[in-house]
Amino acid sequence: MGLFSTILEKLGFGGAQAAPAPDATAVAPANAAPASQAISVVDVAGQLEQKAAANPQKLNWKTSIVDLMKLLDMDSGLGARKELATELGCPADKMGDSAQMNMWLHKAVLARLAENGGNVPADLLD
Known part of the structure; x- marks a missing residue:
């Protein structure tokens, strides 16, 4: 199991499998329901705010x-x-600079949480 799957589990996404990266080449069958219909919303922001307040x-x-x-x-x-950044497809030019990698990784994790049905504030996804 990858680190992003661990993040999903810790935030209560249940047995959810991570949505493929945007550049994935897999094609869904024509009669398959869109993934968004099968996903229940997880209050990512609320959970993280609660955890931060209790920490x-x-x-x-x-x-x-x-x-x-x-x-x-x-x-x-x-x-x-670095393992999580590699898993999520961080560009090689950002991997050599931890500050750039961290900024990319933060945005990528929040975006992927939203793609998987997480409630993430829009201002954090820009």
């Missing part, structure tokens, strides 16, 4: 991938972030 550290999941991962009781070290 003794001041963690800002809205701007920091490290803080988001900490709130989910995940390893937020560079190795884990």
Whole structure:
């Protein structure tokens, strides 16, 4: 199981499988229902706000991938972030600069949560 699947599970997406990356080449059968119809909405923002309020550290999941991962009781070290970035298809030019990778990764995780039926504030998806 990949790290993004772990994030989905920790946020209550149940047995949800991560939606394929936008550049995936798999084609859904013509008679298949759109994935959005089968997805129930998960209040990602509400859950993370609750976890942040209950956490003794001041963690800002809205701007920091490290803080988001900490709130989910995940390893937020560079190795884990690189693994997650690789899993989500981070461009190679961003992988060599941890700050750029972190910014890309934060946006990618929130976007993928939204794609999987998560309620993510629109201003965090821009």
